[in-house]
Amino acid sequence: MAWAIEVKNLTKYYGKLLAVDHISFQVKEGELFGFLGPNGAGKTTTQRILTGVIEANDGDAEIMGYNIQKDAFNAKSIMGIVPELANPYIDLSAWDNLMLMGQLYGISREKRNEKATLFLKMFELYERRNQKVKTFSKGMKQRLLLSMALISEPRILFLDEPTNGLDVQSARFIRNLIGELNGEGVTVFLTTHNLEEANQLCHRIAIIDHGKIATIDSPQNLRRAFQKMQSVEIGFATPFDRIDLLEKLIGVSKVKKMGDKFRLYTEAPSRVVYELTNFVRDNSLKFTTLNTLGPSLEEVFVKITEEHIGWDYEK
């Protein structure tokens, strides 16, 4: 198996604070890998180490076989990066920002011009290529940052919250582009808070919490692993507030009122559906909706990070 990213025992301290705690994982070539975690969990620190911005205190990370600490130049040369807290140079034009990146990556003038034209047109910035970036909106800056990351034709793309704070159209445009790039064989390491984005895009997801990898799996497997978080949602045609009666149904572990509906958590949704239909009939009620729901990725994430059960799950 060819690994695009191979992380072994990576550790980072800030003073006495252990920000990244001996983490190990691999990302396959061509994979779209999501990296999730609550604020302060160690996501950005990990990405900064993997992109050669800061050095780890211990452990190793290889990018396409290049050690990021010992062979940073070659490792960085094959990466494209959109850091979360980054801006283009606002006193330069969009074109000059791309030229600067091209020069730093050692791309010939001819190819720089060709790629800059291509990406500026693709990202709908070509008409404003000679304007200073200080006049650009956040969405335009983010598209420019993506162009800057792509100008070197990277084999691996590190994206840290690429759609954070963008309007719906810009976010959708960038999400589609990430999918297309991955479809063309580019490995993508996506750090995000947006669980729906991770759910839609990623082949596998790692959840980091308190500097440790809590779990790594596909979004589907993660949801499946949390059987207890399956639920049945029911809405009644007439007003109903006897939550205590619903809690007594066989197989129900917990009931939550969500707007005008009730969510009954269970490990056996089919049994609960059966019990509910009997309950409705016996009490002369009518229901408007009856759905079985798997746990959302958000629920899995909250469960892992808030209750710190990740290690148990992995073991």
Next chain:
Amino acid sequence: MGQKLRGVWVIAKKDTGIYYFKAPVLIFGLVFPFFLFLAFAIGRDISPLFLFPGIIGITLFFTASSVGPIIMPWETRMKTLERLLSCPVSIQSILLGDILAGFLFGIIISLVPLLFGLLGFGLTINNLAIFILGILFSSFCFSSLGVLLSSPPTDNPSNIMMLSNLVRLPIMFISGIFIPIEELPVAGKIIANFSPLTYTVDLLRYVFQGVSYYSVTRNVLMLILFLIIFLVSGMKLHKRNLAKRL
């Protein structure tokens, strides 16, 4: 090696375009030494041969070290530093690029008082090789000082400017510019040893007047020593503070 040098040159070009060749920086680079010149000269009977080495030295000192201190805090604040660091350039290449930009800017601006002296006051360069050597080492040294001053991990350029002025302004007064070193009291002579500007001005006096307080060799060696101290300590402090800066 070639790739690293390319990175240094690209960073220097970027700095020059974004930070140096701006009207306020250029005007300040010329106006500040000019007003110092006036403050110096008006009402005093001072020979241009004594005056110009000091003026050129001050211009070189204040221009080569002018913008270097604010580049890192400014790039931290504007969030461009992390993008730069993730490119195939090391922090050392970025700092050397910053130093190179200050080095070139210092030399270019210092040509103005030099030409003023040569054309307007009949100044003559007695030893061109020593003059070039002195200007190159001095500019490199002062530019390195500027980058060293930017090493505290702040994103507030005004904090660094305060520190920068706190260090640079006293240097101007202890370097034998206003009063020749030989006329300083013993304590003044001892303190003057700790200023790199002392050796620049003394070298320039040798170049224009043919006499200097220290030997040419000592002046050049002291400039190299200060250059090494500023360069090495600047690199180490920046590397150590990088994670805190981000």
